[in-house]
Amino acid sequence: MPVKRFDVGSWLDSPLSRRRLDLTQFATEREAVVEICSRVLAEGDEALRELGRRFDGWAPAPGESFEVPQRELAAAAGRLAPADRSALEFAAGRIRD
Known part of the structure; x- marks a missing residue:
């Protein structure tokens, strides 16, 4: 798999670098995850x-x-758009690695 390069210089110049991530926006999601894991x-x-x-x-x-x-997995995979399948395979590969 090719190594991805990240250009910090261009990122620092982007509007995204000037935004602060508000972690409080995830409080509700965190509570939901904790509840689900506790129940399981x-x-x-x-x-x-x-x-x-x-x-x-x-x-x-x-x-x-x-x-x-x-057979159900194969049938579902066959119905995916190529771009969607590629994205899912990429994500799955990152989880496995």
């Missing part, structure tokens, strides 16, 4: 099922696997 730690798969229904509109029945069958 305390309740395990049942919390995952309820959260799946809440956020995704689907969850496996008790006793069923959370794993999506390979």
Whole structure:
């Protein structure tokens, strides 16, 4: 994978460098993440099922696997626009590395 270069000089000249990031804007999101993680730690798969229904509109029945069958993954990947698939593959590669 080619090394990405970052030109600090041009970034310092950009309007983005003059903006301060307001971390307080993420307080609500942080609270939500802490709540989700706490529930999963305390309740395990049942919390995952309820959260799946809440956020995704689907969850496996008790006793069923959370794993999506390979054929469904392949079918979904085939429906992606090439640019979207490339972006997802890039992101997945960064997670694995």
